[in-house]
Amino acid sequence: MAAVPLDWYLILAGLLFAIGTVGVLVSRNAIVILMAIELMLNAVNLTFVAFSHYMGKNDGQVLVFLVMTVAAAEAAVGLAIILNIFRTRESVNIDDINLMKW
Amino acid sequence: MDIFSIIGTVDYGALLPELFLLGFALVVMLLEPFLPERYKPVNFYLTVFGLLAAAGGSLWLWNRAGVNFGGMATSDNFAVFFRLVFIAGTLLTVLVSKNYLASEKFANGEYYALLLFSTLGMMFMAGSLDLMVIFLGLEVMSIPLYILAGFRKADVRSNEAGMKYFLIGAFASSFFLYGIALVYGATGTTHLQEIYNQLPTLQGRGDFLIYAGAALLTVGFAFKVAAVPFHMWAPDVYEGAPTVVTAFMSAGPKAAGFAALLRTFALFLGDYKEAMVAVFWVLAVLTMTVGNVLALVQSNIKRMLAYSSIAHAGYVLVAVVAGGPDGVSAALFYLLAYTVMNIGAFAVVLAVEGKEGSNQIGDYRGLVNRHPYLAAAMTIFMLSLTGIPPTAGFVGKLYIFSAAVSANQIPLVVIAVLNSLVSVYYYLGVVVAMYMHPSPAAEKNQSFYSLPLMLVLALTVWGTLQLGIFPQALLRAASDSLVGLF
Numbered sequence: 001m002a003a004v005p006l007d008w009y010l011i012l013a014g015l016l017f018a019i020g021t022v023g024v025l026v027s028r029n030a031i032v033i034l035m036a037i038e039l040m041l042n043a044v045n046l047t048f049v050a051f052s053h054y055m056g057k058n059d060g061q062v063l064v065f066l067v068m069t070v071a072a073a074e075a076a077v078g079l080a081i082i083l084n085i086f087r088t089r090e091s092v093n094i095d096d097i098n099l100m101k102w
Numbered sequence: 103m104d105i106f107s108i109i110g111t112v113d114y115g116a117l118l119p120e121l122f123l124l125g126f127a128l129v130v131m132l133l134e135p136f137l138p139e140r141y142k143p144v145n146f147y148l149t150v151f152g153l154l155a156a157a158g159g160s161l162w163l164w165n166r167a168g169v170n171f172g173g174m175a176t177s178d179n180f181a182v183f184f185r186l187v188f189i190a191g192t193l194l195t196v197l198v199s200k201n202y203l204a205s206e207k208f209a210n211g212e213y214y215a216l217l218l219f220s221t222l223g224m225m226f227m228a229g230s231l232d233l234m235v236i237f238l239g240l241e242v243m244s245i246p247l248y249i250l251a252g253f254r255k256a257d258v259r260s261n262e263a264g265m266k267y268f269l270i271g272a273f274a275s276s277f278f279l280y281g282i283a284l285v286y287g288a289t290g291t292t293h294l295q296e297i298y299n300q301l302p303t304l305q306g307r308g309d310f311l312i313y314a315g316a317a318l319l320t321v322g323f324a325f326k327v328a329a330v331p332f333h334m335w336a337p338d339v340y341e342g343a344p345t346v347v348t349a350f351m352s353a354g355p356k357a358a359g360f361a362a363l364l365r366t367f368a369l370f371l372g373d374y375k376e377a378m379v380a381v382f383w384v385l386a387v388l389t390m391t392v393g394n395v396l397a398l399v400q401s402n403i404k405r406m407l408a409y410s411s412i413a414h415a416g417y418v419l420v421a422v423v424a425g426g427p428d429g430v431s432a433a434l435f436y437l438l439a440y441t442v443m444n445i446g447a448f449a450v451v452l453a454v455e456g457k458e459g460s461n462q463i464g465d466y467r468g469l470v471n472r473h474p475y476l477a478a479a480m481t482i483f484m485l486s487l488t489g490i491p492p493t494a495g496f497v498g499k500l501y502i503f504s505a506a507v508s509a510n511q512i513p514l515v516v517i518a519v520l521n522s523l524v525s526v527y528y529y530l531g532v533v534v535a536m537y538m539h540p541s542p543a544a545e546k547n548q549s550f551y552s553l554p555l556m557l558v559l560a561l562t563v564w565g566t567l568q569l570g571i572f573p574q575a576l577l578r579a580a581s582d583s584l585v586g587l588f
Binding site (some may be wrong): 036037044059081099 | 143213234241246251255256258259261262263264266268269272273275277280282283284287290291294337338341342356
């Protein structure tokens, strides 16, 4: 079995994280921003698992469970907030949600 | 890591404050749907009682450090000091909330439960010795705050505040988490003490990973304490959130962010101190200057206080740059003073909002004719936020600046003092409006204030003056908090 070197995992995770960051910054739809944040968290999970496997320790993989739990709680609260804003404004486009500036 | 060895070492005594808060939060949350309407105030009393019990538990733990969960959580004096600061902030918020909730017709059970859960998260942040526990504490603190910011469901501003806070908070958390992952990759652990022990041995890839990880952790912390350039969310969220929630999140969560930051950097990143000091130096200067300059042009008092809270985060960062026992205890004292005076200022804002329905600084004109006690209290808080003796803000700033001077950070102190001068303009602007401008409605209004609000104003005025005139006891407590850390 030809092992995949650690660096490849790290580069993949870094790219996923960067894609997520760019997604948060350029996207105008609150739901898409939420998805981009989830992508960033999963990039972190990949980093944890890769390091953990490479070092032959299990604790990094346990940490991933914690991250997944937190991500689920965040998504639940976030979707509720976005749903509520859709009820009052009929839009989830963040360019429309600009009552307060400076 | 053997799971049984972790469970076997739970020291419930050292977790007493957290257990009290968790228990009361669960009781309040579960009781709420079954309480008939006329018994709803029970939630309030349960919350106050839970907080007092947690405060008692914390005091009992002073000088009685215990370690839990395989060394991941501690209850050293540093944690106890911060727990008491958080409890003070939450208790004052709960007291001012009582009548606000009634007038807004909020469901009060979940409101109090969310406040308690958020406080629980802060306590775990302050008492954690492990980056992962800091992260979990951060989330337990933040997720209730996202809900609380958007608590006025029908109000579009509150919705907007909730959404902005949520999206930016979650974004920041993922940076923080990536930082933890990289530090884990460099050292093979997330435990702060073990990371610290590994630092001298790192080279090559490990060295690079620890720099990248520390940078990402800094970004995460900077978002949470609203340090420039990661502050953009703060004014919008502070303005849009219900005023009681703004009071709450300007104090506790900021202190919790600094508690975790101090533990992570000032105490444990020893070998990389110079690089971190340079980063925090730049952050401190930017945060103070941008916060103070933008506060000058605000016409909404909540927004002005938001920029002022950014500026105050900058002063605490000066203490972080100073580092060492002096710097850390100065930061501790300042966060306590800031909690007291800032919640006091927000209590006045809340009272004026309740009486006059406005948050514009222009509407504070002639307040002394209508509400003389509110105007007097607000003057004390504004003087304290400016840093004029004999108030808490003055002693706090003095202590920070002297720590920075003895750490040879003279230019930074000069910048900080100049910033304090700038801040005189907008803080005293409120006082001038209250006392020297004619009131639009000239009649004297002897209206009645609710008892809890009066209690909060009395406590915060007393605290501000007490910390300003007789600060010795708490200064000593702040330096005793560092036992075992240096």
